[in-house]
Amino acid sequence: MNQWLWLIPGTPLLGSLVIALLGGLLRREHIAVLACLAAAAAFLVVLLAWLAGAASQPLQQTLYTWVAVGDWRPMFGFMLDRLALVMVSIVSGVGLLVHLYSVSFMAEETDQRRYYFFLNLFLAGMLLLVLADNLLLLYLGWELVGLCSYALIGFWYRDPVCSNAGRKAFIVTRIGDTALALGIFLLFSQFHELSLSALLTDAAAQWEKGSALATVATLLILGGAVGKSAQLPLQVWLPDAMAGPSPVSALMHAATMVTAGVYLIARTHPLFELAPQTQWLVAAIGALTIVYGASAALAQIDFKKVLAYSTISQIGYMFLALGCGAYALALFHLTTHAFFKALLFLSAGAVIQASRDEHDINKLGKIGHHPPLARWTFLAGAASLAGVPVVTAGFYSKDAILATAWSAPAGPLLWTFAAFGALLTAIYIFRVYLIVFHGAAPQTSTLSLPYPMSVPLLILALLSIISGFIELPEGWPGPHLWSPWFEEELGLATFPSLTITYMLQLIAALLPFIGMGLACVLIRRERANQPLPLANFLRCGWNFDAFYQATLARPYYALARGLRGIVETLLIEGALTRITCGLLAFATFCRKGVEYNVLEVSISRLVATLRFAYTLLGTTQNGVLSRYALVISTGAVFFLGYWLW
Amino acid sequence: MYWLSVLIFLPVLGALWIGVIGRNKTDFTRWAALAVTSTELLIALGLWWNAAPNAEGYYYLMRVPWIPAMGIQFLLGMDGISLLLVLLTALLGPVAVLVSWHAIKQNWSAFAALLLATQTGIMGVFLSLDLVLFYVFWELMLVPMYFLIGLWGHERRLYAAYKFFLFTLTGSLLMLIAILGLYFIHGEQTGIYTFDYFELLQINLPGKTELWLMLGFFVAFAVKIPLFPIHSWLPDAHTEAPTAGSIFLAGLLLKTGAYGLLRFCLPLFPEASLDFAPIGMTLGVIGILYGALLALVQEDMKRLIAYSSISHLGFVVFGIYAWNQEGLNGAVLLMLAHGVTTGAMFAMIGMLQERSGTRLLTQLGGLLSPLPRLASLLLLFTLSAMSMPGLANFIGEFLVLAGVFQISAGFAFAGALGIITGVVYLLWMYQRAMLGEITVQRLWTDLNRRETVLLGALALAVLWLGLYPAPFLDNLQIPVTALIEAKNAVPTGSINALR
Amino acid sequence: MIPLSHSLAIAALLFVLGLAVVLLRRELLFILIGLEVMLNGVALTATAAGQYWGNADGQVLVIMLMTVTAAEVAVALILVWLAFDHYRAARVEALTQLREETERRTS
Structure with a gap:
């Protein structure tokens, strides 16, 4: 299997190349099929990797020497360990579903060649990022996905809003990327080495815990992660990025690309463990961003912007987990979030498209003529996002993070932020759900979605319900598969004592229901023209843009x-x-x-x-x-x- | 190796041939010029293929006495650095010819002859190792370039040509004085009066003198690069020159300055250069940020790219004065990448101007839909210019910054700001030209076959440099090590003339 | 053995005669003849000196001189003939092409 590793990013890359060079000779529908085939091939190779035992034994492949300077020779090489394996599975799996969905969703577009070229290229870049065995190659993937994000946000380039949003996304993430590049330079100047495995062992051997160099290096890496994952203070690009097509938002700005920052920190976690201050900063940024995103989502009118701010806030949970040293849990939330957020975006996209590209939730509520399937899948996603206890995946992943946050330094404070965020999450998502799907108009609709759209929705809905069952909360009987599996690579999270854990779990389980009730109150007030205080301030994302x-x-x-x-x-x-x-x-x-x-x-x-x-x-x-x-x-x-x- | 002189004299012979018999035979001239430049490229590639370094890292050397009474020789040599730049020169030759195919309306034979003569001059600069010979070629490339700008340029061509000539000539006169100073001091010390580069490398200069001589060289090269306060000829010359002229200017002439620093300034005056390095790096970083800032507010696309060249060449100077493995390798690689990328950008702006009749961003817009091929290729080169990994400029800038970081984190931080600012102005340019609603309705024609082949070749070069630069970097191993040895040989307690 | 002084006297006589012809005659052909006579005087000097010093250089010079003279006479005769052909002039007063035309310039 080792020598076939290149096929994982290689097949989508090949697909994009064929589309770019020979796309002129193909019909529109064929381009879509070709792109789907490329994504499917990548997913297939990932499945084969699972079967070939990548889960037990890391796979490695080196293609060629990329740069040769003196005795420093970074390779074009891949490494597939468990962390990468999970990421690769999510990326290729969700990627495949989004490709499928696009076949119907984008069927009317004239410029399919450009769309699928960048979609395939994105998949290649993201897989490259995850598989890279050195920081230089990781940086290549990192920038490549940024480029695709830029190009696809600005897909409807005739509208200056779209092209401006794309440019903004590129520039803001570039600021983070530059920090990451400086971090790479710092590591390079210290160890003369960029290969991840060698770098991390060298750093652990040479740097003391809490040393200034480690702090600076991790701060710079954090800068890159913050930019890509749209965390405070570089979150401003993500809400604007919703100008792109919905499948793009689902794939890049919810499921995969924005979680690259989480992956980066998880990948370099030995460095972060050497710098406790930075690690706490990661948690603090996460906690703040949770509240920031959730509060901003509360006042949004644009359907997709609610989801965008929600993504910002959910990634905050992952950062919180990373900051508490619970890397496996961050990854767990990343996985469930990839499913339910992609699901939410795809359902929202179906609704928006059925209502002739109407984004305003109040108008959508008045139209009310939505595909029923989209409604039910949206509900499934919303429940998972809000963390409705026991039956949804979001509950399990979020609950674990809440519990582990308690035991971190200044844990109760972090926990309070996170729990408050969870409450807000339930409020905003049910507010949106109720406004859009239980608006004024009668609720009978028989719109049906074509198979390429409905199948991905169903699969994702299923996954956002059941994917949590692989890891039940601490102290519960039942399977605990996730964390132990990652113990070797990422270590175990620490939890507070069992009684406290149970208490926290109880509170976390109650929050979604309180949120639902508050959402009803909020809607009633809004209908009576009594909006939230500070609604405008929240709607503009706390005026960060200005x-x-x-x-x-x-x-x-x-x-x-x-x-x-x-x-x-x-x-x-x-x-x-x-x-x-x-x-x-x-x-x-x-x-x-x-x-x-x-x-x-x-x-x-x-x-x-x-x-x-x-x-x-x-x-x-x-x-x-x-x-x-x-x-x-x-x-x-x-x-x-x-x-x- | 007589092939080196073939490399130099083939274009000028071609120029004579075309100039003498090509009058009023436009079609014939085009093909003849293309044939000459392509042969040149093939020879250069052949030399690359057969390259085998001697102990000092020189692949080929050619030594013929010229004026023995004054110690002047016809001494040509090619090591890794010159090889790469010769390859670039040879590559941009056919590109410049193909770009001018229909763009030059009058007097094609004279144009082709001047273009080829410029190529000879540049080849000579990259290959000569005798200081007088170097100076001769250095001046030789100015003259045809002056006429190219002055005769076939755009609106303010005479002003631009005059400015270009004045700036560069002033700089090179200072260099001439420094060369003579070097000659006489070496003669007095050893009794051998010679302009031989290898002999002069052995010279041992007192601190102050070394500094002054180094500055003489440095000013000449700084004008060509160009560095911040003396850059003002460049935007004018680039903007007013015909497309092929801009390609040669940005792709090659600027590189001669940086090449001069690498070939002469550093090895001949290691102590003074080491003292000067902080100032050099400061000038580099000012260039990076200043060029990027000014590029943002340009309306003329050519002018914008001209300022971006200042920014990129700032990175090159940055890397050169970092003076370590990564910095030097990165600087040379970035020179190649910038030559290819910027050459392609100028070519595309020329094509755009042929189609739309303007280079002003305010009058362009929405061209992605009528010209998809041009727009996607422009995106590729724009991305390369903003150092997208996997494309040409990235490895160079990355290595430069990694090298600088080892010297000083502060400088590296300031330089890294250039990466951000680069994105800002390039994306803004792309958006204004290609995205949005189309402003001018006319019959647009996308790239024809000649243009596609030309840009496709450059795109391949960009991808090659970005994805597999190892074959290029391998050539730099020996020369860069030699440069670093020259630095390490500087006694640590030497008199510091600057501080 | 002829004493040196005799030969030198004859040579001087020849030279002066030739010079007189050159200076006094106006016909081109006579001037040429005068030149030849002068050259012969010089040649005589050379042979006499060579004989006196017991050295062959003088004779070598004479042979050389004869060759040169032959060539010179050939060229000169053609020139004279051409001058006659062109200007219809056999006398030297008619050939004043080298005259500086100051009068006309200054006026």
């Missing part, structure tokens, strides 16, 4: 304009012009003063003298041969005489 616009973007442009104005025109151009003018003035002075008065006169005198002498001499030049001969001989005689005597 803040960045005023503090970063505008000064930057102003600086550029100012430089163009001042330095370029005044200093450099001006200096040049001034020098030229000065030279001209000097030249004029020379011409008038020196040239006319001094030089001209003396030269004319000289010329007159010369002319006179020349006339004198000219007379000897009379052309008479014998005279010449006479002069020559006279001269010769004269010189001879002078020489002899």
Whole structure:
């Protein structure tokens, strides 16, 4: 199996290449089928990897030497351990489902070639990111998914809103990426090595716990993760990214790409363990982001933006888990979140498309003519997101994180944030559900979805219900498969004592129901035109955009304009012009003063003298041969005489 | 190896051939110019194929006495650095010819002859190892370039050509003085009056003198690179030059400056250069950020790319003065990548201008739908310019920053800001030109076969440089090690002329 | 054995005669003849000196001189013939092409 590892990112890459180069020869539908086949092939290879025992023995493959500088030779190599295996399965699985869904969803679009090219390329980039065995290759995948995100957010490029959103996403994540790049440089300058396994063992061996270098390095890596995973303070790009097509939002901005930051931290967790301050910062960022995202989602009007802020908030849970050292639990939540959030996005997409691209939830509620399947799957997803106890996957993964947060440093504080976030989560998602699906209009609808859309929805709905059962909460009888399986790679999470755990679980189980009730109250108030206090502030995502616009973007442009104005025109151009003018003035002075008065006169005198002498001499030049001969001989005689005597 | 002189004289002979018999035979001239430049490329590739380094890392050397009385030789040599730059020069030759195919309307034979003559000059600069010979070629490449800008350029061509000539000439005169100084000091020390590079490497200069001579060279190279305060010729020259001229300017002429730093400044004056390194790096970082900032507010696409060149060449200088394995390797690789990427960008802007009649971003927009092929290729090269991993510029910039980081984290941080600012202006440019609603309704024609082949080849080069740069980097092993040895040989307690 | 002084005297006589012809005659052909006579005077000097010093250089020079003279006469005769052909002039006063035309310039 080792030598076939390249097929996992290779097949979607091949698919995208074929679409890019030969897409012109294919019909529209065939391009979609081709892209699906490529995604399916990748998924198949992942399944084969499971069968080949990748779960027990990490697989490795090195393709070739990428860069060769001195004795440093990073390879183009892959590594498939358990962490990567889970990620690869999610990415290729959800990716395949989203590809399928797109076949129907995007059927009317004219520019399918571009869409599927970037969708396949995204899959390749994400798989590359996960499989990379060194940081350089990981960075390649990291940037590649960013590019695809940019291109697909701006898929409807004629609308400046879309292209601006794409650009914003790229630039904001680039800021994080640059931090990550600096982190990579730091690690490289310390260890002269970027291979992940070697790097992590070296770091554990050479750095003391809490050393400054480890803190700085992890802070920089965290910067990259924060940018990609849309955490505070770099979360501003994700809500705007909803301008892209819904399947793209489901795949990139919910299930896979935005969780790359979580993966990165889980992958480099030995470094984070060397820097407890950074690790606590990860947890704090997570906790803050949970509340931030959930509160902002509370006041949204745009259907997809609710889900976007929800994603920000849910990834906050993963960061919280990472910060508490519960890497396996973060990954657990990542998995269930991938299922239910993709499901929510895809159902929302189906609803929005059926209502002629209407995004406003109040209008959607009034239209009310939604596909029933989308409604039920949305409900399943919403329940899982809110963490309705026992029956949904979201409950199990979120509950475990809440419990483990208690035992972290300043645990009760973190827990309070997280629990408050969970309450808000239940409120906003049921608010949206109730407004959209139980709006004013009558609820009878017989719209049916085509199979390529309904099958992925059903599969994801099933997964968002049952996928939690592999790991029941701490202290419960039943299967505990997830954490022990990861123990070797990621270690175990710590939980508070059993009584506290049970208490926490009880509170967490009650929260969704309280949230549902509050959602009803909230809707009633909204219908009575009594919106939330601070609704506008929350809707704009706490005005982060305006803040960045005023503090970063505008000064930057102003600086550029100012430089163009001042330095370029005044200093450099001006200096040049001034020098030229000065030279001209000097030249004029020379011409008038020196040239006319001094030089001209003396030269004319000289010329007159010369002319006179020349006339004198000219007379000897009379052309008479014998005279010449006479002069020559006279001269010769004269010189001879002078020489002899 | 006489092949080196073939490399130099083939274009100029071609120029003579075309200039003499090509009058009013436009079609014939095009094909002849293409044939000459392609042969040149084949020879360069052949030299790469057969390259086998000697002890000092030189693949080929050619030594013929020229004016023995003054110690001037016709000394050509090719090591890894020059090999890569020669390859770039040879690659951009056919590109420039193909780009000008229909863009140049009048007097094709003279244009082709001047283009080929420029190529000769650049080849000579990259290959000559005798200082006088180097200086001759250094000046030689200016003259045809001046006429290319002045005769076939755009609106303000005369001003631009004049400015270009003045700036570069002033710089190179300082270099001439430094060369003569080097010659006489070496002659007095050893009794051997020679301009031989290898002999001069052995020179041992007193601190102050070394600094002044180094500055003489540095100013000439800094004008060409160009570094911050003396860059103002570049946007004008790039903008006003015809497309092929811009390709040569950005792709090759700028590289001669950086090449000069690597070939002459560092090895001839290691102590002074080491003292100068912080200033050099500061100038580099100013260039990076300043170019990126100014590129953001340009309306003219060519001008924008010109400022982006300042930014990228700032990275090169950055890497050169970091003076370690990663920095130097990255700088040379980035030169190659920038040559290919920027060459392609200028070519595409030229094609865009042929179609739309303007280079102003305010008048363009929404061209992705009528010109999908052009737009996707432009995206590829734009991404490469913003150092997307897997494309050409990335490895270079990555290595440069990794190298700089080992010297100083602060500098690396400032340089890394350049990565962000690069995204800002390039994406803004792409969005304004290609995305949005189409502004001008006319009959648009997408890339034809000639243009597709040309850009496809460049795209392949970009991907090759990004995905498998190892074959290029292998060439740099010996020269870079030699440069680092020159640095390490500097006694630590030496007189510090600057501090 | 002829004493050196005699030969030198004859040579000088020849040279002066030739010079006189060159200076006084106006016909081109006579001037040429005068030149030949002068050259012969020089040749005589050379042989006499060579004989006096017991050295062959003088004779070598004479042979050389004869060759050169032959060539020179051939060229000169053609020139004279061409001058006659072109300007219809056999006398030297008619050939004043080298004259500096100062009068016309200054006026």
